[in-house]
Amino acid sequence: MYSAIEVIQQRRTLRRFTTANISDDDIQRLLTAAMAAPSLMGRKPWHFVVIRDAEVKKRIAEAFRVHPQLAEAPVWIAFLADVSASPAWRMDLSAAVMNTLLQATAMGLGATWIGTVDSKWTPGQVEACRTLYIPEGWELFAFVAVGKPAEQRPPHVLDPYVFSTRVHEGKWGNRRQVPSPQYHSEGGKQ
Numbered sequence: 001m002y003s004a005i006e007v008i009q010q011r012r013t014l015r016r017f018t019t020a021n022i023s024d025d026d027i028q029r030l031l032t033a034a035m036a037a038p039s040l041m042g043r044k045p046w047h048f049v050v051i052r053d054a055e056v057k058k059r060i061a062e063a064f065r066v067h068p069q070l071a072e073a074p075v076w077i078a079f080l081a082d083v084s085a086s087p088a089w090r091m092d093l094s095a096a097v098m099n100t101l102l103q104a105t106a107m108g109l110g111a112t113w114i115g116t117v118d119s120k121w122t123p124g125q126v127e128a129c130r131t132l133y134i135p136e137g138w139e140l141f142a143f144v145a146v147g148k149p150a151e152q153r154p155p156h157v158l159d160p161y162v163f164s165t166r167v168h169e170g171k172w173g174n175r176r177q178v179p180s181p182q183y184h185s186e187g188g189k190q
């Protein structure tokens with residue numbers, strides 16, 4: 001059982017995957033985490049498309065010009081928004097993506113957030129929406145590519161300089177004391 005800070009600091013963007021598949025049970029857990037995210041007024045404006053088809057993943061990866069090895073992830077999950085359901089759909093969808101990434105980390109899976117720009121009219125968006133049969137009125141917000149990782153990256157640690165320049169105490173410009181080193185890499189403990 002990992003603590004929250006362990007999962008948060010160990011989460012890294014992983015783009016290389018083994019050929020091992022991801023079970024439907026694993027997908028259920030990832031989607032359950034996604035749908036546990038907070039959303040404005042609890043409107044949950046999200047829909048998901050689970051993609052396993054190699055040809056579809058390849059086509060979208062090429063359209064989005066992402067790292068080619070991301071197409072090798074056994075599963076991509078498309079995060080879609082019903083834009084009429086909430087004016088805060090971008091924030092709601094971000095929270096759902098983040099929950100998914102953290103759940104993947106807790107399960108020992110590797111994952112990458114594949115972002116989209118705000119306009120749905122980029123060539124990548126158009127191609128992906130056509131490929132996935134996304135109806136009018138829905139925004140393709142992001143994909144998460146997920147699989148068993150074939151690479152490791154070190155956990156996040158707190159950067160004392162960043163902390164000292166970004167955190168203000170009570171009012172802008174009042175520096176907050178940098179936490180003692182024991183807090184810098186709590187989540188990196190094995």
Ligand SMILES: Cc1cc2nc3c(=O)[nH]c(=O)nc-3n(C[C@H](O)[C@H](O)[C@H](O)COP(=O)(O)O)c2cc1C
Nearest residue numbers: 011012013014015064066067112113114115116153
């Ligand atoms: C909104 C957003 C969009 C992203 N889009 C992509 C992407 O299209 N391709 C990719 O390889 N990584 C993508 N990333 C992952 C970032 O490159 C990664 O989070 C960043 O390099 C920091 O690394 P870390 O996630 O390991 O902390 C995206 C991340 C965010 C938050």
